[in-house]
Amino acid sequence: MLYMVHMQVNIPATLPRSEADRLKAEEKAYAQKLQQDGTWRHLWRIAGQYANYSVFDVAGNDALHEVLSSLPLYPYMAISVTPLAQHPSAIAAN
Numbered sequence: 674m675l676y677m678v679h680m681q682v683n684i685p686a687t688l689p690r691s692e693a694d695r696l697k698a699e700e701k702a703y704a705q706k707l708q709q710d711g712t713w714r715h716l717w718r719i720a721g722q723y724a725n726y727s728v729f730d731v732a733g734n735d736a737l738h739e740v741l742s743s744l745p746l747y748p749y750m751a752i753s754v755t756p757l758a759q760h761p762s763a764i765a766a767n
């Protein structure tokens with residue numbers, strides 16, 4: 674199943690820079706692994722925001738929750754999820 678996910682990152686100013694940098698590096702490595710294995714299909718920065726729109730391809734709600742809650746930056750994210758269905762006028766099979 675495909676899900677569009679909006680992630681807004683809110684790292685508190687009280688978190689030490691070294692810890693924030695470590696979490697960002699771990700997040701990048703994990704995000705790239707998930708892109709390589711096809712789970713994280715799209716990752717787009719929202720211009721002007723520390724936020725992204727992503728598309729995930731996972732088995733269902735529980736699998737999506739497992740992936741999202743495993744993200745290193747998860748404790749500092751506000752996440753919203755939109756399930757996607759096929760559009761009858763789409764010419765591409767997704």
Ligand SMILES: O=C(O)C[C@H]1C=CC(=O)O1
Nearest residue numbers: 682700701704723724725
């Ligand atoms: O930067 C972000 O949007 C948050 C998160 C998503 C991928 C990644 O590397 O960090």
